[in-house]
Amino acid sequence: MNMKIRGLKNTEHDFLADMLYEAIFISEGQDPLPKEIIQDKSLSKYVDHWGKDVFDIALVMEVDGQPVGVIWGRLLTHENSGFGYVNDSTPELSMAVKSEHRSQGIGTKLFKAIMQRYREIGVEYLSLSVDRANQAKKLYERLGCVIVDSTETSLTKKVAL
Secondary structure, eight states: OOEEEEEOOTTOHHHHHHHHHHHSOOOTTSOOOOGGGGGSHHHHTTTTTTTSSTTOEEEEEEETTEEEEEEEEEOOOGGGOOTTOOOTTSOEEEEEEOGGGTTSSHHHHHHHHHHHHHHHTTOOEEEEEEETTOTHHHHHHHTTOEEEEEOSSEEEEEEEO
């Protein structure tokens, strides 16, 4: 298995949108949400007008030449805050790995790579939101993310770079 991390190509906006849908956590036994949910403003802000800001960074994991996962970050302001919003200077991450490629270390590799990219441009912290039932929260804990806010169903985490 040949793994390679690369930047998102300008022609891959549809892939990013598909992976935004993949990133929506659905508990086991629940019906999936309709694909159109990603057009809702609460979600579309994560991909709309992608690449227009220096803080729009997306890294793709290819396995044997095929994209199987992506991690991306975007700086959202208080007026347009996302689910993992911390402040106006902390980019918020989203990540998705196709189900058949999970639990193979891809998420860890992507997370470490995007941390390095943001470190290179002088960012001090990254944030994210994770559902309390999502097993990915263990990955985030291993990588140094700490809880900064919580709701009944989700955790907002922050990691220092």
